[in-house]
Amino acid sequence: MIQDLSTILQVNLSLYEILQNFLVALLCGLILTYFYKKAYVGPGYLKSFVNSLIILTLITAMVIMIIGNNLARAFGLVGAMSIIRFRTAVKDTNDIIFIFFSLSVGMAAGVGLHSLALTGTLFIGIISLLLSRVFVTSKMDKDYLLQFIYESNVKYESVLEPVFNKYLKKIKLINIKSIGDKNLVEYSYYVSFISHSTTSEFVNELNALNGIKQVNVFFDEEYF
Secondary structure (H helix, E strand, O other), rough: OOHHHHHHOOOOHHHHHHHHHHHHHHHHHHHHHHHHHHHHOOOOOOOOHHHHHHHHHHHHHHHHHHOOHHHHHHHHHHHHHHOOOOOOOOOOHHHHHHHHHHHHHHHHHHHHOOOHHHHHHHHHHHHHOOOOHOOOOOHHHEEEEEEEEEEOOOOOOOOOHHHHHEEEEEEEEEEEOOOOOOOEEEEEEEEEEEEEHHHHHEEEEEEEOOEEEEEEEOOOOOOO
């Protein structure tokens, strides 16, 4: 039994092979995130998400090296991962695609298929970049991300609708999240302004409304 346990815990990789796999995973992760930033067509990507893609590639490579050809390790890791709950919603399907992209590249690097990892990263990255250029029908650089905190005990539509109609030509609700106090809710929208010169006026007018707090408008991760 002790011999079986030692077999389960043994990793049949040299230090050189481990470092090589990690370096390939890191290189592929950096290339992958370059393509993500170039192919992104939203109002502004999150730097934290870009960094997470690189770390995810490395973690996946490590997990694959741990598992190796050992079925017991695979089941053990599945059991460990099953207790983790992810509460952050991924709002863009392109983000989901790049998450799977990172996982796949990490797997290839982890099993030592370095040529496949590098070739796949370049090929899929170029395809994603071309698709983002060919099939984009409207310029997303005119869109902004609006976030604010709202007191849920104040009537929603009657307060916001007049201001939205005055300044915005397009509104899309993307996320609602309760924070801290049960009466506070954070709303996130994609919005497009009738006139970009009125952005500051819009923010000031929202801040002046009853029940509205911490109004932020994002474009390429900048505050207005």
